Amino acid sequence: MITEERDGKKGRYVLVRDGHEAEMTYSVVSDALRIVDHTGVPDALRGTGAGRALVEHLVQTARTEGFKVVPLCPFVNAQRAKHPEWADIFQV
Numbered sequence: 691m692i693t694e695e696r697d698g699k700k701g702r703y704v705l706v707r708d709g710h711e712a713e714m715t716y717s718v719v720s721d722a723l724r725i726v727d728h729t730g731v732p733d734a735l736r737g738t739g740a741g742r743a744l745v746e747h748l749v750q751t752a753r754t755e756g757f758k759v760v761p762l763c764p765f766v767n768a769q770r771a772k773h774p775e776w777a778d779i780f781q782v
Contacts (some may be wrong), residue, residue, distance in 0.1 A: 692747045703747055705740050712740040714748060714763070723758050723781065729765040745769045752779040 692705045701724075702715045712731040716724045726748065731741045745766055752759055758781040761767040770780050 692744065694751075703744050703751075705735075705744055705747075707735055707738065707740060710734040712744060714744040714766070716759075719760075721757065723760065724752075725760040725762055726766045727762045729763050741765055742769065749776050749779055 692703050695702050695704060696718075699718045700715070701718065702713045705712045710732045712735050713729070714726060715728045715730075716726045718724055729741050729744060748759065748766070757779075759766075759779050760781050761770050767782075770776060770782070
């Protein structure tokens with residue numbers, strides 16, 4: 691399960707698996723725009739799809755809530771390039 695934590699204009703999505711935490715951090719520019727700046731996956735979760743699950747959650751949330759994403763995070767930007775079907779949520 692992925693949860694969201696938000697404190698004002700800063701937030702993060704968190705995935706906890708087997709006691710380890712992966713995260714994706716973002717900044718809220720406006721109701722219509724977020725900047726994703728970091729995805730962190732601990733060594734214990736590498737290769738498990740944790741990072742991809744966070745990106746997929748981001749895509750689903752952006753579509754549901756109606757915001758666009760600026761992918762400053764290299765991992766998110768690489769996933770964006772691999773998935774042209776997600777182009778509707780990214781602002782590059």
